[in-house]
Amino acid sequence: MSIPVIGIILAIALLILMNTIKVMKEYERAVVFFLGKFQTVKGPGLIILIPFIQTMTKVDLRVVVMDVPTQDVISRDNVSVKVNAVIYFRVVDPEKAVIKVANAFEATSQLSQTTLRSVLGQHELDDMLAERDKLNVDIQNLLDQRTENWGIKVANVEIKHIDLDESMIRAIAQQAEAERSRRAKIINAEGEMQAADRLAQAARTLASEEQALQLRYLQTLKDVAGEKTNTIIFPLPLDLIKPFMEISAKGKTRES
Template sequence: MDTLFASLGCFGPAALFLVVWSLSCLKVINQYERAVVFTLGKVGDTLKGPGLVFIWRPIQKAVIVSLRTTVLEVPSQDIITRDNVSLKVSAVVYSKVLDPKQAILGVENYYYATSQIAQTTLRSLLGEVSLDELLADREKLSLRLREMIDRSTEPWGVEVSSVELKSVDLPEQIQRAMGKQAEAEREKRAKVIAAEGELLASEQLLEAANKISQNPTAIQMRYLQTLAEIATEKNSTIVFPLPMEFMKAFEKFTKN
């Protein structure tokens, strides 16, 4: 009997090891992840996940790849535009993995590789445009950047969904020059508006003068109105001889 218990006791450590090993082979894969499984160094045909998967250790190894969109900050790059203006430009790249196998097998580190491609493409493309084009067509340049980076990352199973130019840092001299140019444009518009107003006022005055000149009575009434306005402004009494034309017009008015 003692021999039986002794023999069963030998299986205790083995059973414990088996339980621990089985638990270590279990792995939880999240909904947004997939597991690329290597069996003796070779990738299988299917991905594992999401959910609870079993990895046969040590002959199998699982590499977890996230399928979510990642935000990649492209640090400020020193750019020399086509018109020889030095500036710093930073960008943001939004990408996601479409093919986890290619992301693991096609490049050593797809995240770092995408970052390097984004930096070199940014410098290359913006070096071909002028400063005015960069400031005026940022949206078009962002689309071109996305297409160029996406073509480079496609063999890795990585899709670039969007690229945005984050900031454009101009030299102080360029900023001052642009400020003066904007101020000059505002002054130009103000002068044009003032000139248009003066032209409209002169046309209206000319039209009013033509209408008044066709009616002698209206001329004299306007004459009296002007005298009254002068007296009111100066707070004084003005004695002014009336012209004979006004008297004749007044007599004609009273007779009527």
């Protein structure tokens, strides 16, 4: 047997061997077809195929991180924004991922774009900015339901950026400033109300106790006397001398 013939035989044998013995890594699975019909899922480890009768498609089970391209979204209150996101998903059913969809990754990418626009379009701009975590969960749940038939599990969705035009940024800044001004006025009004209540309470206390009113009057005299001035004109209230007038009247009654 000539050397060329031996070489051809060895090449054929090597080709058959390569199509017979396969090694799947821990994160890989082999979807095996027997004469074009699905047979089983094998792996990880060493698997043996019948050459030209059994074929296989390799599937990666690791989590895939996919950027969702920037999408133009019109919110429910008719504000145009640009939104992009990132999704985390993985294949959990290799059979469905191969048989049910031609390209699982491309299908998931396209579906994520339409779902992002659909979900965010149902919310107002304030909800997009303030409730991002809730929107992430809503998008993730909806995507997970739609990709379940493809054997794909969407683990997480994160909205990365919500971009606004300059006019909308200025409008939001003006709205925030107006809100801060409103809160400041409310706090000031509440402070004035509390001060008025305390003053009214103090006035009622002083009115019910004549001695307290006299002590307050004398304290005021002391404070004024401490001022650097030559002349002090201070009115003498009738309530202050009323007790002395009553004592004087009682004395005259006794004398008569």
